[in-house]
Amino acid sequence: MSQIDFPEQTPEQAAVFQKVRRMMLIAGLTTAVAIAAVLVAIGYRLFTSEGSSGMKDVTATLPKGARIYATAVAGDQLVLMLDVGGATEIRTFDAKTLKPSGKLKFTTEP
Structure with missing residues (x-):
């Protein structure tokens, strides 16, 4: 098999690749923060909900008859x-x- 030789990057190409890497890093971090926020919100709702924590005994008084x-x-x-x-x-x-x-x-x- 023959190997393909790629020419060296020009300084302009290297700058573009660096910008793309930086943008992908920012997008990945933003996504991770958003997913963490959703998980925190779900956990908060689960652990602080009043929910039915058991059976309640209530007696309502009605008028006679x-x-x-x-x-x-x-x-x-x-x-x-x-x-x-x-x-x-x-x-x-x-x-x-x-x-x-x-x-x-x-x-x-x-």
């Missing part, structure tokens, strides 16, 4: 529809903490 006739989940809210002595009432609870977040009563006009 109230009857739950429908439940639903809407986003981060647990929705209960109650029948309280013939009147309809909707109560909402935060799905993560199970704390009451709202109450809506319906009555009929006299």
Whole structure:
């Protein structure tokens, strides 16, 4: 086999190659920093999320004679529809903490 002899680089070519090496080094470092930032953000979200850390026991007090006739989940809210002595009432609870977040009563006009 014959070897191919490459001519020596001119100073201009050497300068261009040096610039390309420097740009590739900058691009590689930028990519590494970006990937590290994404991994740090994911790790932070995983280790600081409230999440469900176990079973919670919550007792919600309803009016006397109230009857739950429908439940639903809407986003981060647990929705209960109650029948309280013939009147309809909707109560909402935060799905993560199970704390009451709202109450809506319906009555009929006299």
